[in-house]
Amino acid sequence: MTAVAEKVVRAEGARATRGAHLSRKRRLFWPFFGPALVLYLAFLVLPTVATAVLSFTSWAGAGDTPKPNGVTNYVQMWESDSFQYAFRNTLVYVFLGGIGTFALAFLFTMVLRDMRGGKIVRAILFFPNIVAPVALGMFLGFVFKYQPGKQGLANFVLEHLGADAAKFLAPSNVTGVVTASLIWASSGFYITILMAAVDRIPPYLYEDADIAGASPWQKFRNITLPMTWDVVGVAGVLWTINALKIFELVFVLAGPGTYAPPNQAWTLGIYVFDRTFGSNATPDFGAACACAVAMIALVSVLVVLLRRLMRRDAIQF
Template sequence: MTTTAEAVVPRPRRGTHGQHEVRKRRLFWPFVAPAFALYLIFLVLPTIATVVLSFTSWAGAGDSPEFSGFTQYARMWASDSFQYSFRNTLIYVFVGGIGTFVLAFLFTMVLREMRGGKLVRAILFFPNIVAPVALGMFLGFVFKYQPGKQGLANFLLESVGLTAAKFLDPANVTWAVTAAIMWASSGFYITILMAAVDRIPPYLYEDAELAGASPWQKFRNVTLPLTWDVVGVAGVLWTINALKIFELVFVLAGPGTYSPPNNAWTLGIYVFDRSFGSNGTPDFGAACACAVAMIALVTVLVLLLRRLMRRDAIQF
């Protein structure tokens, strides 16, 4: 009887959940393959080609790449132009980043309890809509130095009895661009941080206020811990964007010329100059070597930032 009973027991049929998983697996590659192909063609392969060409001497069309080992890297590190570019880029990353996030945090503290905060947030975001070239042209008029016909910045300085400054002089243009970037970029990060602040339950601020917390204490003990993950992402975005700064410096530091003076360069301008050749002969090997240095720098900075910003997520 036992044998007969076992024989008539129906075999388990595959459930609908199992069939759904099989269908998902079948659809995986048809959906992923186009995106993967584009990623491979437009990012992975060019990156590999850049690394390979950085070990060659190549003047572009009509010339054949010749292997030169680490010669391009040695020349690059010994070049004054690269040292200026590297220094200025780090200034934009660290000084500009600190200033931008200080402004973003200050506005976040104010806008959270301000009537019409969303309107102000939209106004602050406006510079990010404008193309960097147009923004650079506008700031060129603002920082203009011309006795008798000063730009807005020098007009305000002279109106209060101060001496007009040559903001766009090669020795000062890096700091003028840093200030411009802080002003233009802060609205973007204010928007990101305010989106994170909007998620925080209001009763946490009410409890802090009942306990007698000051605005700074509410920010340090409530806002910052509960938006820490968003701050980390914003820091990564800033690092990547700051390393690619090109248009704003190119327009402000070198209007009407082929390229800005060497002491105002960034790594992006260094790659541009070596690619198109300020002396008429491009050097794609040197340009690729600088591009590889940029990839290495952004990788190191992002990894360090992610490690420094690593904290356990706070549930609320």
């Protein structure tokens, strides 16, 4: 057999092997993909479609028949003071809370990179994220408690410093308190994500920057941030989604022992809860679904805008 014939035989054998491999992959595709697709459709797509359909109806739940009412739910929702408060507070948590959280996360990222025992500090900062939001809200409720003669920790410190005790959890103040609490509780999670991205940056880049006399801020702006930009974008999307779903922390802090917090402290999640279970013992699932659709639309718009704003060519290293 000539050398050319041997090459032809080997090429045909390689093609046959690749063909058999692809055939096996195709046979395994649906057994693995099918169950995941069924679960995705059953627990995500279909409920979302049903929510959108029910948002155009008036429905009091079991025992009642959904009655189409057009866009009435959306009009009434937008004109409602409760929704206005909920929408405003949710945006405050998304934007102000996000700015504070990432500013703190970036600050700790700059400090912990060269800090001895940084991994231990990172684990301590992550601790609030493993505590249930309800338990965290109860703890912060004791910290910010206002009760003359039996003050919480925050007012106890204020009084011993000669200042007047403050009503931190009053309806007009609770949004600021929750925002600060979110920044404190959430920053550890994003510090962990950003530090994982920083750990993959080649050390020689920082060594060259040290030789050139770069300050910590210059190293962060010219090395750390560009090299972790894709991770920062993903973290921003995670924050946006989580901030729009805030419920337990506000519910526990702003309305302990009550059916629901005062309207001034509501979020979109609490608005859905109120319309679902009915503040007047009359559930309105149509209105709840309308707010849920508004939440889906809002998170979709914010995530798309964020991805577009943070789109940048990947840096190879």
